[in-house]
Every structure is written in C-alpha cells, then in structure tokens.
Amino acid sequence: MMQERLQELQEEALQKVSAASNLKELNDIRVAYLGKKGPITEVLRGMGKLSAEERPKMGALVNVVREAITSAIEEKQAVLEAEAVNAQLAAETIDITLPARPVNKGNHHPLTRIVEEIEDVFIGMGYTVAEGPEVESDYYNFEALNLPKSHPARDMQDSFYITDEILVRTHTSPVQARTMEKHKGQGPVKIICPGKVYRRDNDDATHSHQFMQIEGLVVDENISMSDLKGTLEVFLKKVFGQEREIRLRPSFFPFTEPSVEVDISCKICSGKGCNVCKQTGWIEVLGGGIVHPNVLEMAGFDSKKYSGFAFGIGVERIAMLKYGVDDIRHFYTNDIRFLKQFHHHEA
Ligand code: DAH
Secondary structure, eight states, X not given: OHHHHHHHHHHHHHHHHHHOOSHHHHHHHHHHHHSTTSHHHHHHHHGGGSOTTHHHHHHHHXXXXXXXXXXXXXXXXXXXXXXXXXXXXXHHOOOTTXXXXXXXXXXXXXXXXXXXXXXXXXXXXXXXXXOOOSEEEHHHHTGGGTOOTTOGGGGGSOOEESSSSEEEOSSSTHHHHHHHHHHTTOOOEEEEEEEEEEOXXXXXXXXXXXXXXXXXXXXXXXXXXXXXXXXHHHHHHHHXXXXXXXXXXXXXXXXXXXXXXXXXXXXXXXXXXXXXXXTSSEEEEEEEEEEOHHHHHHTTOOTTTOXXXXXXXXXXXXXXXXXXXXXXXXXXXXXXXXXXXXXXXXX
16 A cells, blocks of 8 residues: 555656756655655654564665665756856857947147157257246246347237236247256256147137247357257258258347258158249248347356257148148048047058
8 A cells, every 4th residue: 555655656757857847846746755744754653653664675675766766866956957057158158250349549649749759869969858837937938048128020920918917928938948948047948848838829720829839959168059959950851851951041040049940851742842832942941040149148057157049840841741631621620530540650
C-alpha cells in the first residue's frame, strides 16, 4: 500500500518537475513534495505502524524516491537558470553595428592659432609674453608714446573714448611703456604682447572696429635697425616660408625714429605683380622702427645708454595672407563652415 503510494508520488512529482516553466514553479513543487508538510514526510511519519522487518525496507524506498525527486528538481533548476541567463543576455545585447552618435570636436580659432604660432617663434628667440589692459589711459595709449594731446598723429587712430582720460586701447603699443616702467631703467627688455585693440572704423572687408595686434619691443645697449631687420626676417620666413623676401620702406610713427613699413614678397606672383599685391610684387605686413628717445626717457630709460626697436603686427592681416582669407569679418562672424576649414591644420 505504502509502496504504491510512494511510486505514485514519485511519478506525479517528476511529471510536474518536467512541466515546470520557471524557477518559482519549481520551488513550489519542491516545497509541496519534499517539505515538512509534504506527502513524503507524511509517509515517514506513518512508518511507526510498520513491523521491524518492513521498516528498513520502507525507509530505503523513501530515500530512493526522495533522491529521485531531488535530483530531478536540481537538473531542472540548472536548465531553467541557464535559460534565464540566456534570456537576459539576449535582452541586453548591444548592437555594435549601429553607427555611433557623431562627436563634434572643436578646434582653435584661426586667430588663436596664428597668435600661438607667432608667440612660439619669438619665445624661441628669447622673448617673453607680456600683457596689458584693454581699457587704457590716454597717458599710456598716447602720451607715453610721444603723442601729446595736441599731436596731429592722434588722428591716425580714431579712438573709442570712455571718459576724457580713458579709452579702449587703439593699439598694443601702451604695453611697451608699461613694461619699460616696470624695468626701472634697467635693460634688457625683450617682449611681445598679443591682444585686442579697438578703432572707430566702419567694418568692411579690411577693417574691423575690434582686431588683434602683437607688439614687439627690445631695449638693450647698441640695438640698431639691423637687429630689427634680422629679427623680422626670421619671424616672417618662419610664418610665410623660407622663400619669401622682406623689404623695409621708410614710414612714420610718433613712437619710432626712424620708422619703417615692412613688406614681404608676394607668394601668388613671386614678385612679378598681380591683383593681390596690386601689381607691386610686395605686400605690407607690419610697422616698426627704432624706439624714439622720448619714449625711452618717459619710461625711465637713459636714451644715451640704451636703444631699442619696436614693431606692431596686425594678426588678422597675417592670418588673411597666410590662409588666403579675403574678408576680415569672417574671423568675427564665426560661421562654423568657415571655422571648420581650419580643422586639418591642427597639429
Ligand atoms: N601701433 C602701430 C599701429 O597700431 C603699430 C606699430 C608701429 C607699433 C610701429 C610699433 C611700432 O611698436 O614701432 O599702427
């Protein structure tokens, strides 16, 4: 009787185990058949009524049935667990063949690149980089540069005044005076100063009310025009190519005497004359000269002991010539299609 009952239980349990479709169902089956309140425990309890001979036989049989059910459950459990892992893996699969979202990489503004390139050339020649304020006093912007209040050359640079004595600087030259003052009459001074400057100009293809300059200044004993020429030759050839030639023309600036305008040979026509160089074969790139003794003296330098040269570079002009840009406004309207063209120049 008991034997049959056990046989039935085993069959029933194994059927249910094989039909179980998830781990919870399987656990319910385990509790139902092997748990404390389950039918097998009940059979064991009933064994007290059996004879001493039958008891061990029945005990062994119960163990066989219990083990059969246990191992069936374990096998099924392994199968269900593997299925669960596979299902999760399938659900979480990443499709690596999908195209990635594009990453928009920025790059330096062309003017920043030109400034850094020019800085590198001069740092290589022993210069340090100096800075000065964009909101400047009339004194440093003009007077300290040998441009007293009544001086007609003030008209060369139409200014944005904030008060009678304060303006936004019209050039980077005031940094010359500021730097020399800091040196307290003691040479050598060897600086370049990049920065923004402002002029009351109407914006067009070659004018911008705000643009950039790089000022250069060297003060030491026995500085002459040939030092300026040699320095500018090294600089311009580094930036525009070793095959370019330079030329100095006499000019006028109140803060230098003598003053020069510096040209480089035209790359387009190699000096023969074309539209870009207006048939002259030369392109003007910067101004400079020998620092006026008044400028040295006002900043506390003995002009009998010291002399110096100075120059002012228009950054946009250099960038326009180097990259073939025909309108200065491109640098300030920041059209992404313009700026992107400088990507592949990036080092
Ligand atoms: N400050 C001048 C300008 O803005 C440029 C310049 C010319 C600077 C000659 C100098 C210089 O230092 O020596 O037009």
